[in-house]
Amino acid sequence: MNIYIDAEICTGCQLCVKACPYSAIEMADGLATITEACTLCGGCVSVCPVDAIIWEAPAVEEVDTSDYQGVWVIGEVGEDGLAGVTWELLGKGRELAEDLDTELSLVVLGDKAGELAQKAVQSGPDRVFAVEDAALARYRTGTYTDVISGLINKHKPEIVLFGATEQGRDLAPRIATRIETGLTADCTGLEIDPEERLLVQTRPAFGGNIIARIITRNHRPQMATVRPRVMQRLQSQPEHAAEIIEVPVSFDEDSIMTRIIDIARDEAAGQVNLQDAEIIVSGGRGMKKPENFAIIRELADALGAVVGASRPTVDDGWIAPYHQVGQTGSTVQPRLYIACGISGAVQHLAGMSGADCIVAINTDPAAPIFEVAHYGIVGDLFEVVPALTEIVREELGSR
Numbered sequence: 001m002n003i004y005i006d007a008e009i010c011t012g013c014q015l016c017v018k019a020c021p022y023s024a025i026e027m028a029d030g031l032a033t034i035t036e037a038c039t040l041c042g043g044c045v046s047v048c049p050v051d052a053i054i055w056e057a058p059a060v061e062e063v064d065t066s067d068y069q070g071v072w073v074i075g076e077v078g079e080d081g082l083a084g085v086t087w088e089l090l091g092k093g094r095e096l097a098e099d100l101d102t103e104l105s106l107v108v109l110g111d112k113a114g115e116l117a118q119k120a121v122q123s124g125p126d127r128v129f130a131v132e133d134a135a136l137a138r139y140r141t142g143t144y145t146d147v148i149s150g151l152i153n154k155h156k157p158e159i160v161l162f163g164a165t166e167q168g169r170d171l172a173p174r175i176a177t178r179i180e181t182g183l184t185a186d187c188t189g190l191e192i193d194p195e196e197r198l199l200v201q202t203r204p205a206f207g208g209n210i211i212a213r214i215i216t217r218n219h220r221p222q223m224a225t226v227r228p229r230v231m232q233r234l235q236s237q238p239e240h241a242a243e244i245i246e247v248p249v250s251f252d253e254d255s256i257m258t259r260i261i262d263i264a265r266d267e268a269a270g271q272v273n274l275q276d277a278e279i280i281v282s283g284g285r286g287m288k289k290p291e292n293f294a295i296i297r298e299l300a301d302a303l304g305a306v307v308g309a310s311r312p313t314v315d316d317g318w319i320a321p322y323h324q325v326g327q328t329g330s331t332v333q334p335r336l337y338i339a340c341g342i343s344g345a346v347q348h349l350a351g352m353s354g355a356d357c358i359v360a361i362n363t364d365p366a367a368p369i370f371e372v373a374h375y376g377i378v379g380d381l382f383e384v385v386p387a388l389t390e391i392v393r394e395e396l397g398s399r
């Protein structure tokens with residue numbers, strides 16, 4: 001890959017100088033010049049108003065895969081530090097790194113990245129890249145894409161993993177496009193092919209009717225987003241030591257296309273934490289109409305559970321989208337999952353079949369949900385659910 005500025009076209013406007021997070025563009029004789037500090041992140045290309053920055057990508061066959069080494073996890077930062085999905089990715093990343101006999105690295109961006117990196121050491125990586133700047137305090141597509149693309153181009157990891165979260169689903173495709181490599185979205189399994197040393201990325205495809213195993217043979221890094229709650233998270237390792245690499249960056253706010261003015265939280269959404277729920281009571285199309293979800297809520301309240309839903313009930317506006325369980329909703333792993341009036345389509349099962357105990361209530365004895373259920377009740381949910389609620393109230397009330 002090569003990047004240069006066409007001196008015949010450059011007007012010396014300096015927009016690229018301001019846009020470069022690695023301070024790799026300088027002015028000389030009134031024209032912009034790219035210095036050796038360039039990481040080939042490409043952040044300058046789109047800001048040039050006269051297309052004077054020429055970015056040449058190599059042909060596919062020129063990618064030398066042996067130049068690339070190491071497994072990287074792109075960390076996601078929540079309000080309480082590293083998000084759970086990052087711990088899960090580090091757990092899987094450690095396995096992959098051991099299979100490849102290579103190092104595991106974590107990348108953390110933020111306004112307190114140094115502090116987070118110190119804490120992240122106990123999550124088990126060999127190296128932590130800490131990129132700290134006030135401009136990175138909150139996730140913004142452009143700044144994060146520039147910084148991570150630059151780091152990847154410079155250090156050449158062979159595998160890069162992101163959470164299949166809102167942030168990861170936004171960021172990973174941008175980076176894949178920028179650095180011209182493949183990306184497999186929404187993986188549910190990752191393993192190394194021992195003969196070819198390739199990352200085999202497993203994900204449901206065609207509406208969950210087939211399981212696809214995907215490889216990235218000609219490009220590097222091999223990149224994947226991974227669904228939260230499907231990989232085993234690493235246990236905290238207080239004695240673990242890792243190298244922390246502080247990456248200097250600088251930003252000019254005026255050259256960043258997006259600015260966060262305010263964050264409006266949906267308080268109700270915040271109260272529905274399906275992914276961490278111990279007990280979930282879910283309703284499907286068998287509920288017949290939105291008002292009937294009241295009996296699901298009553299049972300959930302009695303059990304101290306969270307309310308889940310199948311996709312048609314969300315699509316029809318019976319219940320808010322953050323209740324949806326399944327392939328295009330949340331993946332859940334509760335101790336108890338009660339499915340009421342849900343047929344058990346493969347896309348629903350993709351999100352809940354990992355529950356420790358599944359109870360299904362359905363009038364149709366042939367409903368596929370009974371194939372995964374540990375306890376099945378063939379009956380009308382409008383009789384069974386209120387009866388269950390009453391029993392739970394009596395039992396729990398008497399304790």
Ligand SMILES: Cc1cc2nc3c(=O)[nH]c(=O)nc-3n(C[C@H](O)[C@H](O)[C@H](O)COP(=O)(O)OP(=O)(O)OC[C@H]3O[C@@H](n4cnc5c(N)ncnc54)[C@H](O)[C@@H]3O)c2cc1C
Pocket residue numbers: 206207208283284285286287309310311312313324325326327328329330340341342343344345346347348351361362363364367379380381382
């Ligand atoms: C790309 C793609 C992604 C998808 N992602 C998801 C997803 O994330 N989550 C998801 O859920 N779906 C998803 N779907 C939709 C999925 O294919 C099914 O259509 C859906 O799961 C069916 O929802 P359901 O079980 O509520 O409805 P139905 O299949 O209509 O089942 C309703 C059930 O209720 C039972 N019933 C009716 N009346 C009663 C009663 N009185 N008492 C007891 N039982 C009763 C019926 O016997 C039936 O089994 C996706 C589909 C596609 C193509």
